[in-house]
Amino acid sequence: xxxxxxxxxxxSVGTELLLxxxxxxxxxDISEMLSKIGINVRxxxxxxxxxxRLRACVEIAKSRADIIITTGGLGPTCDDLTKQILAEAxxxxxxxxxxxxxxxxxxxxxxxxxxxxxxxTAPGCAFEKDGKTVIMIPGPPKECRAMFTESAxxxxxxxxxxxxxxxxxxxxxxxxxxxxxxxxxxxxxxxNPTMAPYAKECDCLLQVTAxxxxxxxxxxxxxxxxEQAAARLGEYVYGIDVECVxxxxxxxxxxxxxTFAAAESCTGGEVSKRFTDIxxxxxHFLGGAVTYTNEMKxxxxxxxxxxxxxxxxxxxxxxxxxxxxxxxxxxxxxxxxVTGLAGxxxxxxxxxxxxxxxxxxxxxxxxxxxxxxxxxxRSFIRRMAGNHVxxxxxxxxxxxxxxx
Amino acid sequence: xxxxxxxxxxxSVGTELLLxxxxxxxxxDISEMLSKIGINVRxxxxxxxxxxRLRACVEIAKSRADIIITTGGLGPTCDDLTKQILAEAxxxxxxxxxxxxxxxxxxxxxxxxxxxxxxxTAPGCAFEKDGKTVIMIPGPPKECRAMFTESAxxxxxxxxxxxxxxxxxxxxxxxxxxxxxxxxxxxxxxxNPTMAPYAKECDCLLQVTAxxxxxxxxxxxxxxxxEQAAARLGEYVYGIDVECVxxxxxxxxxxxxxTFAAAESCTGGEVSKRFTDIxxxxxHFLGGAVTYTNEMKxxxxxxxxxxxxxxxxxxxxxxxxxxxxxxxxxxxxxxxxVTGLAGxxxxxxxxxxxxxxxxxxxxxxxxxxxxxxxxxxRSFIRRMAGNHVxxxxxxxxxxxxxxx
Numbered sequence: 001x002x003x004x005x006x007x008x009x010x011x012s013v014g015t016e017l018l019l020x021x022x023x024x025x026x027x028x029d030i031s032e033m034l035s036k037i038g039i040n041v042r043x044x045x046x047x048x049x050x051x052x053r054l055r056a057c058v059e060i061a062k063s064r065a066d067i068i069i070t071t072g073g074l075g076p077t078c079d080d081l082t083k084q085i086l087a088e089a090x091x092x093x094x095x096x097x098x099x100x101x102x103x104x105x106x107x108x109x110x111x112x113x114x115x116x117x118x119x120x121t122a123p124g125c126a127f128e129k130d131g132k133t134v135i136m137i138p139g140p141p142k143e144c145r146a147m148f149t150e151s152a153x154x155x156x157x158x159x160x161x162x163x164x165x166x167x168x169x170x171x172x173x174x175x176x177x178x179x180x181x182x183x184x185x186x187x188x189x190x191x192n193p194t195m196a197p198y199a200k201e202c203d204c205l206l207q208v209t210a211x212x213x214x215x216x217x218x219x220x221x222x223x224x225x226x227e228q229a230a231a232r233l234g235e236y237v238y239g240i241d242v243e244c245v246x247x248x249x250x251x252x253x254x255x256x257x258x259t260f261a262a263a264e265s266c267t268g269g270e271v272s273k274r275f276t277d278i279x280x281x282x283x284h285f286l287g288g289a290v291t292y293t294n295e296m297k298x299x300x301x302x303x304x305x306x307x308x309x310x311x312x313x314x315x316x317x318x319x320x321x322x323x324x325x326x327x328x329x330x331x332x333x334x335x336x337x338v339t340g341l342a343g344x345x346x347x348x349x350x351x352x353x354x355x356x357x358x359x360x361x362x363x364x365x366x367x368x369x370x371x372x373x374x375x376x377x378r379s380f381i382r383r384m385a386g387n388h389v390x391x392x393x394x395x396x397x398x399x400x401x402x403x404x
Numbered sequence: 405x406x407x408x409x410x411x412x413x414x415x416s417v418g419t420e421l422l423l424x425x426x427x428x429x430x431x432x433d434i435s436e437m438l439s440k441i442g443i444n445v446r447x448x449x450x451x452x453x454x455x456x457r458l459r460a461c462v463e464i465a466k467s468r469a470d471i472i473i474t475t476g477g478l479g480p481t482c483d484d485l486t487k488q489i490l491a492e493a494x495x496x497x498x499x500x501x502x503x504x505x506x507x508x509x510x511x512x513x514x515x516x517x518x519x520x521x522x523x524x525t526a527p528g529c530a531f532e533k534d535g536k537t538v539i540m541i542p543g544p545p546k547e548c549r550a551m552f553t554e555s556a557x558x559x560x561x562x563x564x565x566x567x568x569x570x571x572x573x574x575x576x577x578x579x580x581x582x583x584x585x586x587x588x589x590x591x592x593x594x595x596n597p598t599m600a601p602y603a604k605e606c607d608c609l610l611q612v613t614a615x616x617x618x619x620x621x622x623x624x625x626x627x628x629x630x631e632q633a634a635a636r637l638g639e640y641v642y643g644i645d646v647e648c649v650x651x652x653x654x655x656x657x658x659x660x661x662x663t664f665a666a667a668e669s670c671t672g673g674e675v676s677k678r679f680t681d682i683x684x685x686x687x688h689f690l691g692g693a694v695t696y697t698n699e700m701k702x703x704x705x706x707x708x709x710x711x712x713x714x715x716x717x718x719x720x721x722x723x724x725x726x727x728x729x730x731x732x733x734x735x736x737x738x739x740x741x742v743t744g745l746a747g748x749x750x751x752x753x754x755x756x757x758x759x760x761x762x763x764x765x766x767x768x769x770x771x772x773x774x775x776x777x778x779x780x781x782r783s784f785i786r787r788m789a790g791n792h793v794x795x796x797x798x799x800x801x802x803x804x805x806x807x808x
Contacts (some may be wrong), residue, residue, distance in 0.1 A: 018445045020436025021602055023427055027450070032424025041422045042457060044450035046431070053446060060464060142781065198425050262673075262694070268680025269666075269673030272694045276672025279748050279782060287700035289693055290666070290676045296691035299733055300704060329703055344683050377546070378683060 006133075006160070007042045008034060009065035011057055013073035013082050014139055015048035026071040026137070026144045033153060037164035038209055039067070049073060049081055058089045062132060069152070072139030074122040080107065082136055083125075090129045097123065115151035119143045126155050133159060165218035166209040167226055172245055172391050173236040176204035182232065193225050202384045203245070206233070235400050238391065245390040246274050252397040253284040260393065261330035262288035263301055263322035265313065265339040266355060271386045286330045291322070301325040312349060314339050319356035319367050327360040334396070335360040336389045340370070342381045352376075355385045359392040359402060366392060366402040410537075410564070411446045412438060413469035415461055417477035417486050418543055419452035430475040430541070430548045437557060441568035442613055443471070453477060453485055462493045466536060473556070476543030478526040484511065486540055487529075494533040501527065519555035523547045530559050537563060569622035570613040571630055576649055576795050577640040580608040586636065597629050606788045607649070610637070639804050642795065649794040650678045656801040657688040664797065665734035666692035667705055667726035669717065669743040670759060675790045690734045695726070705729040716753060718743050723760035723771050731764040738800065739764040740793045744774070746785045756780075759789045763796040763806060770796060770806040 010027045017024055027044040034041050042065065047057045054073070061068045073082030087094050087109045097106040097114060108114060108125050115124035120143040126135045135152050137144050157163060171179060176199035180187075183206070187195050193210035206229055210221040230237050239248035253259070262271045262285075272288045275281050289300040294313055297303045303321045311317040319337045327335025340355025341347055353372035358365065368388055372381045395402050414431045421428055431448040438445050446469060451461045458477070465472045477486030491498050491513045501510040501518060512518060512529050519528035524547040530539045539556050541548050561567060575583060580603035584591075587610070591599050597614035610633055614625040634641050643652035657663070666675045666689075676692045679685050693704040698717055701707045707725045715721040723741045731739025744759025745751055757776035762769065772792055776785045799806050 017432075017448065018435055019439045019602070020432045020434070020445075021604070023429055023432040024448070025427055028421075028424045028427040030424070031422055035423045041424075042452065043461070044421065044428070044448070046448035048446065056468070057447070064460070198423070200425070261700075264673075267677075268685065268689070269668075269676030269692065269694065270680075272673030272696075273671075273677045276674075276694075276696065277783065281672070282696055285672070285696050287694045287696040287704065288673065289704060290673065290680075290691045292676075292680065292686055292689050292691040296665075296734060300691065300693060330700060379681065 006039050006066045006156075007064070008039055008067040008069060009043040009045060009061045010041060010069045010071065011061055012044070012046045012071045012139070013049065013054060014046070015050075017046045017072075018048050025141050026139060029141070029145050030069060030071070030137075030148055030152075033148060034156075036166035036207070036209065037153065037157065037160075038166075038211055039156065039160075039164075051081065051085060054081065054085045055089065058085055062089065062130075065132070067133045067135070067156070069135045069137065071137050071144050074124065074136060074138045083108065086134055086136060090127070090132075090134065092127065092129065113155065115147050115155075117143055117147060118150065119146045124151065126152065128159075162211050162213060163215040163218050164209060164211045165215055165222060166207055167222055167241055168205045168207045169226065169230055169233060169237050170203065170205050170239045170242050170245075170248070171233060171236050172203040172238050172387060174204075174233075175199070179204060179206055179233070183229065190225075193221050195225060195229065202380070202387050203238075235395070238394050244274075245387055245394060247278065249390045249393050249397070250275070250278050250281070250284065252394060256397060258333040258397065259284050259286050259330075260334040260336060261286045261326045261332040262389070263326035263335065263337045264288060264290050265292060265297070265322070265337075266342045267338045267382050267385055267389075268292060270382050271336065271338060271389055274386055274390075286332045289326055289329075297322070301329070312347075314341060314347060314350050314354060314356065316356055316367050316369065319358040320360075320365050323358035323360035323367075324365050333361065334393055336393065338385050338389055340381070340385060342378045342385075343374075343376070344378060353381055355381065355388075357385055357388045357392065359389070359396060361396060364402075366396075368392065368403055410443050410470045410560075411468070412443055412471040412473060413447040413449060413465045414445060414473045414475065415465055416448070416450045416475045416543070417453065417458060418450070419454075421450045421476075422452050429545050430543065433545070433549050434473060434475070434541075434552055434556075437552060438560075440570035440611070440613065441557065441561065441564075442570075442615060443560065443564075443568075455485065455489060458485065458489045459493065462489055466493065466534070469536070471537045471539070471560070473539045473541065475541050475548055478528065478540060478542045487512065490538055490540060494531070494536075494538065496531065496533065517559065519551050519559075521547055521551060522554065523550045528555065530556065532563075566615050566617060567619040567622050568613060568615045569619055569626060570611055571626055571645055572609045572611045573630065573634055573637060573641050574607065574609050574643045574646050574649075574652070575637060575640050576607040576642050576791060578608075578637075579603070583608060583610055583637070587633065594629075597625050599629060599633065606784070606791050607642075639799070642798050648678075649791050649798060651682065653794050653797050653801070654679070654682050654685070654688065656798060660801060662737040662801065663688050663690050663734075664738040664740060665690045665730045665736040666793070667730035667739065667741045668692060668694050669696060669701070669726070669741075670746045671742045671786050671789055671793075672696060674786050675740065675742060675793055678790055678794075690736045693730055693733075701726070705733070716751075718745060718751060718754050718758060718760065720760055720771050720773065723762040724764075724769050727762035727764035727771075728769050737765065738797055740797065742789050742793055744785070744789060746782045746789075747778075747780070748782060757785055759785065759792075761789055761792045761796065763793070763800060765800060768806075770800075772796065772807055 322337025343352035726741030741762040747756035
């Protein structure tokens with residue numbers, strides 16, 4: 001950033017983190033946002049609500065980082081511990097925050113930039129002193145994420161004297177190492193923009209980052225790189241800057257006004273649950289049947305018990321019927337089905353990880369047979385099966401071969 | 405522990421943590437296990453795969469902690485960075501680990517105790533030097549958790565010259581502050597065992613911890629305290645040492661051989677998904693209907709459209725019918741239903757957070773009307789509604805008043 005490197009430390013304050021009652025998602029969230037604008041996070045530190053230990057941690061952070069970002073310890077119940085210790089460490093008096101009348105009794109370091117809290121009560125702040133930048137953010141994850149996005153990121157962007165912009169291609173169907181191999185040579189040659197693949201739990205992404213004087217210029221630099229990479233990755237790209245494949249499916253359904261319904265066996269409601277996590281899901285998701293037993297497959301979906309008896313509940317034929325039947329019953333444009341073995345126990349016929357996923361639409365029914373691995377966890381198999389269901393829908397709605 | 409306090413630092417090594425690609429669940433898992441045996445975790449540190457910065461972090465950890473636990477940086481792809489730096493820092497040579505023939509090329513600090521890796525390939529280890537205890541564990545969460553439970557915890561227990569045992573009462577229906585108030589006086593007086601309440605996302609727990617020469621003695625010390633606390637908390641206790649209320653429901657169903665089925669609207673499959681996360685769920689969960697639209701409530705459950713039109717989809721009457729109908733269709737012992745507004749949008753009639761949860765059994769149908777808060781997130785409302793469903797089932801199966 002203007003040639004200067006900004007080594008950053010995230011210092012999270014909270015005894016609940018050290019007791020293992022909560023996971024430090026704040027550090028993860030902030031790190032992800034900073035890596036997208038090219039700021040190097042070098043350390044995460046967690047310390048309890050203890051003045052002496054916090055003071056010592058702040059001294060260490062001052063000695064090794066250019067930017068110190070604290071989370072937590074800002075509320076009145078913890079006596080505003082973080083603000084007091086940071087103000088002391090940088091020899092700044094705490095003064096009443098007169099500009100922020102709605103935050104009664106908010107004491108903040110003199111001369112700091114105040115960050116409003118739109119999701120809670122404790123304000124955050126930022127200041128620069130002794131060649132360091134200090135940013136203080138509340139601990140509750142929702143408040144932390146909102147304030148960091150709305151206030152801290154723009155503050156850091158301004159500080160850097162340049163704009164860093166980053167976009168990601170989200171990929172399903174080929175792994176991170178294949179993507180890495182595909183782009184290795186050009187990635188090694190690139191300096192600005194840069195490009196890097198990252199593995200996620202059940203898929204991966206390719207991130208392109210550029211730095212320029214303005215965001216518009218950075219966008220201009222990124223665009224051709226993204227376009228070329230997307231063209232090479234082709235049908236494996238399911239979205240740009242999305243979090244998961246169901247979000248991409250939701251966006252496609254918003255565009256084309258389509259609806260779907262789900263018939264689930266081994267995923268036990270997870271496919272429906274994931275889509276309905278998205279606000280506004282009700283415009284596109286009609287509902288589903290969780291048919292965990294053979295009887296329920298017959299009763300809720302009307303699947304012939306003789307078919308289940310002859311082919312088995314985990315079979316191409318039953319998966320086919322599940323998608324076709326839930327589509328018919330619901331009147332949705334698309335019906336999907338999942339039947340398989342999530343483990344840990346098998347059924348004596350198939351290996352754990354065997355799953356049939358299916359999709360029915362007005363012009364056909366498609367089934368994919370998956371072997372997701374006998375050593376995989378139940379939760380991985382269920383999640384991956386769901387990804388395949390959404391991948392089929394995404395392919396169908398974009399005119400690609402559904403079962404590829 | 406024998407009067408000596410063991411200040412602990414967890415040092416996690418991995419650039420992926422600093423990029424925000426993964427959350428540091430290892431530190432949370434280890435912290436939770438250590439807090440249960442009374443070891444004080446004072447710091448978490450995360451540093452990347454960088455020898456200089458890791459070396460500096462190890463020096464800091466040596467200066468402020470008695471026990472240093474590292475996670476990550478043990479595999480061959482990271483060049484066994486953690487082992488090399490730790491061995492250097494404690495002036496121990498790395499020697500070939502001849503005892504562990506199945507781990508080819510495993511180099512480990514001379515004289516260390518080797519921890520087998522039953523979930524992966526890289527072994528862990530522990531040693532004591534310069535008055536410090538060092539424990540190295542692999543980074544992948546599954547491997548970390550397994551090795552820590554199987555090897556590191558017993559190692560630390562032995563070190564402490566005593567056995568620390570901890571049990572928790574899991575509580576739903578009253579909050580952590582009420583529990584705190586209820587037991588404040590005696591908690592202040594207690595030294596061994598100790599007792600403390602903790603808040604979780606949608607419920608809370610009361611933890612009792614004792615230290616003695618043997619685990620059996622510690623259990624003896626805990627038992628009367630647990631019994632008295634459970635008696636005072638009464639019907640609010642849903643389980644001992646369980647992770648969540650659906651786990652308690654699963655255990656009750658194992659005891660009495662009962663089955664259930666679910667009809668879900670606003671939870672969109674989450675109630676079914678949560679139960680089927682449990683291996684063995686298929687013995688008790690028959691299936692369910694996710695009826696996200698009024699039409700699906702009629703088609704899958706046979707609920708009279710006139711009832712929905714007159715009372716509204718979010719109503720006592722529709723919730724009642726959902727539980728009763730899914731019980732009838734599935735033939736399960738218990739049917740449950742959920743209909744409500746998870747937000748962010750309302751329906752013009754009810755506030756966001758209004759949810760009706762219901763339960764039907766052979767001897768009745770019960771409905772709870774919930775107002776979970778207009779400022780709550782969609783995910784909180786859905787999770788809390790699910791907890792109420794499971795709480796009703798738990799109460800029914802233990803002979804308590806269902807709607808209390």
